[in-house]
Amino acid sequence: MSAPREAPAVPARSGPGVSWAVLGAVSAGGALGALARYGALLAWPAPAGGFPWALFGVNVLGSGLIGALMVLVAENGRDRWAPPLARPFLGVGVLGGFTSFSTYAMDVSGLLAGGEPVKATAYALGTVGGALGGVWAAAAVTRRALGRRGGGVAGGRAA
Structure with a gap:
């Protein structure tokens, strides 16, 4: 016996192409x-060298909100009461724009809930390491292309 299928994340469309x-x-x-x-980030800027509390709060809040949203609109057929565009608007749109970290946290949580602690740990650490490595590598390549030398990436908090 297979598990019940989850409702699609987006409304069905009637033909090929984009909805x-x-x-x-x-x-x-x-x-x-x-x-x-x-x-x-503008309202609560982090001081130079200080902990980025606003960004930390955005990431934690976004993760919490997407967790709540998925329970409200996706689990156990509850999406029957939600408008068809609620998940794409709120989940992918608002919370994805607010922070992509919320989706990352849901993925790690899903792996843990699915009994995959090794995959969850590898994904969690790999994503953080890959993201940091990507930022640092891209900054180094860009600086080299511009003929500059420098340390860490500056001004990235409002991105």
Whole structure:
């Protein structure tokens, strides 16, 4: 006996191509989420060399909100009460724009809940290491291309 299938994350479409309603919902939500994150980072800037509390808070809050959203609209057929565009607008759009860390946290949580602690740990550490390595490598390559030398990446908090 197989497990019940989860409802699709986006409304079904009637033919090949793109669902413009979903794209519009994701785009509008993403703009709102990104503006909210940017506003939080402007409102509570981290001092030079200080802990980035605003970004930390955004990531933790976004993770909590996406966890709550997925329970509300996806688990056990509960998405019947949610509008069809709720998941793409709120999950992918608003919370994805607010922080992509929320999706990362859900993925790690899903692996843990699925009894995959080794995969969850590898994914958690690998993603952080890969992201940091990517930032540092891209900064180094860009500096070299521009003929500059420098230390860490500066000004990335409002990105």
